[in-house]
Amino acid sequence: MKVKLLSGVATVAVLALALTGCGGGSSSGGTSAGGASDGGSAAAKTIKVGFAQTGSESGWRAANTKSMKEAFSKEKGFDLVFNAADNDPAAQIAAVRSFISQGVDAIVIAPIVSDGWDDVLKEAQSAKIPVILEDRTVSASPDLYAAWVGDDFKAEGETAGKWAASTLGTADTNMVVLEGTTGSAPANDRAEGFASAIAGTKIKTIASQTGDFTRDGGKKVMEGFLQKYGVKGINLVYAHNDDMALGAIEAIEAAGGKPGTDIKIVSIDAVRDGMQALIDGKINYIVECNPLLGDQAAELVKKVVAGEPVEKVQFAKDSAFDKDAAVAALPTRAY
Amino acid sequence: MARTVHHRLFWPVLSLLALVVLNAAVRPSFIRVAVRDGHLYGALVDILRQSAPLMMVALGMTLVIATRGIDLSVGAVMAVSGAVALTLIDRSADPGDVGTVIVAIAAGVGIGVVLGMWNGFLVTVLRVQPIVATLVLMLAGRGVALLVTGGFITTVVSPPLKFVASGYLLGLPFALFLSASAIAVVALVERRTALGLLTEAVGINPEASRLAGVRSRGIVFTAYVASGALAGLAGILYSSNIMAADANAAGEFIELYAILAVVLGRTSLLGGKFSIAGTVVGVLVIQTLQSTVLFLGVSSAQSPVFFAVVVAVVVLVQSPQLHSRVRRLSGRRRRAVPAPEKPARDVEVSA
Numbered sequence: 001m002k003v004k005l006l007s008g009v010a011t012v013a014v015l016a017l018a019l020t021g022c023g024g025g026s027s028s029g030g031t032s033a034g035g036a037s038d039g040g041s042a043a044a045k046t047i048k049v050g051f052a053q054t055g056s057e058s059g060w061r062a063a064n065t066k067s068m069k070e071a072f073s074k075e076k077g078f079d080l081v082f083n084a085a086d087n088d089p090a091a092q093i094a095a096v097r098s099f100i101s102q103g104v105d106a107i108v109i110a111p112i113v114s115d116g117w118d119d120v121l122k123e124a125q126s127a128k129i130p131v132i133l134e135d136r137t138v139s140a141s142p143d144l145y146a147a148w149v150g151d152d153f154k155a156e157g158e159t160a161g162k163w164a165a166s167t168l169g170t171a172d173t174n175m176v177v178l179e180g181t182t183g184s185a186p187a188n189d190r191a192e193g194f195a196s197a198i199a200g201t202k203i204k205t206i207a208s209q210t211g212d213f214t215r216d217g218g219k220k221v222m223e224g225f226l227q228k229y230g231v232k233g234i235n236l237v238y239a240h241n242d243d244m245a246l247g248a249i250e251a252i253e254a255a256g257g258k259p260g261t262d263i264k265i266v267s268i269d270a271v272r273d274g275m276q277a278l279i280d281g282k283i284n285y286i287v288e289c290n291p292l293l294g295d296q297a298a299e300l301v302k303k304v305v306a307g308e309p310v311e312k313v314q315f316a317k318d319s320a321f322d323k324d325a326a327v328a329a330l331p332t333r334a335y
Numbered sequence: 336m337a338r339t340v341h342h343r344l345f346w347p348v349l350s351l352l353a354l355v356v357l358n359a360a361v362r363p364s365f366i367r368v369a370v371r372d373g374h375l376y377g378a379l380v381d382i383l384r385q386s387a388p389l390m391m392v393a394l395g396m397t398l399v400i401a402t403r404g405i406d407l408s409v410g411a412v413m414a415v416s417g418a419v420a421l422t423l424i425d426r427s428a429d430p431g432d433v434g435t436v437i438v439a440i441a442a443g444v445g446i447g448v449v450l451g452m453w454n455g456f457l458v459t460v461l462r463v464q465p466i467v468a469t470l471v472l473m474l475a476g477r478g479v480a481l482l483v484t485g486g487f488i489t490t491v492v493s494p495p496l497k498f499v500a501s502g503y504l505l506g507l508p509f510a511l512f513l514s515a516s517a518i519a520v521v522a523l524v525e526r527r528t529a530l531g532l533l534t535e536a537v538g539i540n541p542e543a544s545r546l547a548g549v550r551s552r553g554i555v556f557t558a559y560v561a562s563g564a565l566a567g568l569a570g571i572l573y574s575s576n577i578m579a580a581d582a583n584a585a586g587e588f589i590e591l592y593a594i595l596a597v598v599l600g601r602t603s604l605l606g607g608k609f610s611i612a613g614t615v616v617g618v619l620v621i622q623t624l625q626s627t628v629l630f631l632g633v634s635s636a637q638s639p640v641f642f643a644v645v646v647a648v649v650v651l652v653q654s655p656q657l658h659s660r661v662r663r664l665s666g667r668r669r670r671a672v673p674a675p676e677k678p679a680r681d682v683e684v685s686a
Contacts (some may be wrong), residue, residue: 056486086478180634209628212637214584215488215577220385224629227378243488247577254501256371273490273579283508 009088050099064291071294096159153189177208180240218247231257239267240276344651374503384508386622388569395562403606404465409566411476415445418483421580435601436495451563455556458645480582500575538606
């Protein structure tokens with residue numbers, strides 16, 4: 001039976017590879033020429049693009065998929081072959097191989113995991129098909145892909161930190177942090193960016209713990225913090241994503257506090273439920289983690305196929321919202 | 336005194352008490368219970384309330400393990416149950432209606448029963464190994480939950496649903512009443528009827544009990560159905576706690592924590608004799624340990640190691656092998672002490 005338990009653990013470990021939220025990946029700098037293409041005068045004719053999506057694990061991902069499908073539409077001069085791998089890395093690599101054998105003009109990948117890409121990327125290179133990475137990155141050599149487009153998690157943390165510093169930094173402020181999944185790129189970079197922005201202010205981090213990017217995690221950790229310090233002992237919550245902030249709101253209300261008033265909340269993502277909480281005054285400030293990467297990715301593909309040089313690393317435009325901006329933005333929000 | 340020490344639950348309870356004392360020593364506010372807005376409020380109350388979903392799942396797991404089985408699908412069942420219940424509430428005309436919520440909860444638990452029957456069918460009729468049979472649902476269940484919610488986190492506003500996990504009755508969390516009733520029902524059915532004895536018989540030796548006329552198939556089937564129903568209820572509690580159906584995160588890894596709780600409660604993974612009280616203590620040890628991580632301020636990066644070390648120590652402390660070794664060592668030193676009686680049946684402890 002020990003063996004049974006062990007193999008159960010192994011199975012779960014494999015499943016744990018499926019990442020949640022705004023996916024991770026470290027970015028590598030530098031500029032290089034775009035990958036060559038045998039497309040020739042590609043701008044004139046339809047560009048056939050294979051897109052290997054991770055799956056459909058979150059609202060963020062759904063918005064990302066929609067944005068990509070719209071940007072690579074027929075009207076815009078693309079012929080999109082779409083594949084969602086349900087967070088199975090092997091299936092995703094198989095999808096990319098099938099794109100290569102179909103002879104597409106370019107491949108866009110939102111890698112599920114960062115490792116194990118060397119072989120298939122080399123195959124694409126020898127078939128002279130340029131590869132563009134979207135959202136997450138890979139550990140393979142940067143020579144093997146043309147460019148990467150995604151969100152700048154560190155800048156997101158910085159924007160959130162700047163808001164905190166300017167609104168609360170002059171008075172003594174006790175802050176608790178709800179971290180994302182330990183070791184993930186968004187959690188690391190958002191913590192780093194925020195810390196650099198509040199350095200030298202009177203904001204003090206009294207506790208920091210992972211809530212695994214989930215509502216339940218955010219609520220449990222916040223309940224613990226509230227038991228430890230009381231509603232009066234905490235002035236500010238920095239949540240690495242909206243879901244944890246939404247969990248923290250539940251915990252603060254259960255403890256008899258008023259989220260957004262007694263305890264200020266700043267978070268990152270700007271998903272619909274988070275924006276609603278911002279409008280309701282329960283969250284004070286949200287920095288966007290933009291899933292609408294489609295247009296930027298399509299632009300990149302066009303340039304790369306035409307043989308034009310592109311920036312190797314491209315960051316999405318992330319905006320930030322306070323209550324009034326959220327009221328204005330929510331009706332037209334795509335996610 | 337000796338009888339207390341030799342009681343099956345002496346070491347698990349001692350571990351639980353040690354954790355509470357450790358927390359209280361570091362921060363006395365841990366054991367403070369205040370009355371706020373007419374209900375009890377404090378870290379210990381939080382632990383009892385938060386433990387409700389794991390308690391349900393672990394009770395079901397205890398029964399399944401007693402039949403020599405294992406149910407890996409409980410987390411996925413939680414996700415499906417929460418997704419079904421919240422989608423029903425979300426689509427209803429009046430999400431705040433008590434009747435709607437009751438129907439939704441019944442649907443959630445009902446789907447848990449159906450999924451439990453599926454597991455039971457695979458194990459008893461098709462004779463699939465329990466770990467493989469329940470693995471099917473563990474892998475597929477979350478996909479079903481995602482289909483139900485359309486890939487999004489379904490958020491609802493419904494005061495009656497919120498009451499299930501966050502409400503108070505007679506000054507105590509309502510969730511506590513739910514888990515207490517679950518414990519009471521399982522304990523009564525298993526211990527006040529012959530079912531518990533028959534379950535243990537099936538777990539100890541399926542063939543012998545079959546030859547003795549025990550209908551093992553029905554007993555094993557029932558255990559999986561009970562596990563499914565309890566996991567369904569746990570899924571409702573989880574969703575009610577965050578007022579959202581999170582198909583990806585609901586009940587993630589809970590199957591492993593439930594197995595851990597069962598083992599900490601000294602039920603053997605080899606099946607047979609089981610202890611419901613032991614599982615209850617095991618769940619409380621795990622929940623208290625999770626609060627301890629927060630109360631001691633262990634950093635996120637270190638907390639899994641901290642958790643693992645404490646669990647390893649707790650498991651070691653209650654290992655009969657270790658006890659007999661310690662006794663042999665001290666016995667060698669003090670010849671006058673008579674040899675200790677051998678434990679009736681060695682309890683396998685898997686760390």
